[in-house]
């Protein structure tokens with residue numbers, strides 16, 4: 654088992670306001686909107702940046718391999 658990464662401080666702005674969240678991700682490839690299952694990610698409420706964990710990255714990579722190599726804007730839908 655590989656542990657998911659843990660953040661105490663935001664890697665971008667060093668704020669402690671970073672929190673683990675779960676939710677779905679949506680991203681658009683050309684005209685197609687792709688929605689992932691619920692995945693974990695980290696969200697910093699100080700700078701607004703989000704960091705996907707390994708599970709989320711793996712799911713997105715698999716989706717992209719099936720479709721195209723181009724990743725566009727990712728929209729987060731938080732459940733908490």
Ligand SMILES: [Zn+2]
Pocket residue numbers: 663664665666667668697698699700701702
């Ligand atoms: Zn931050």
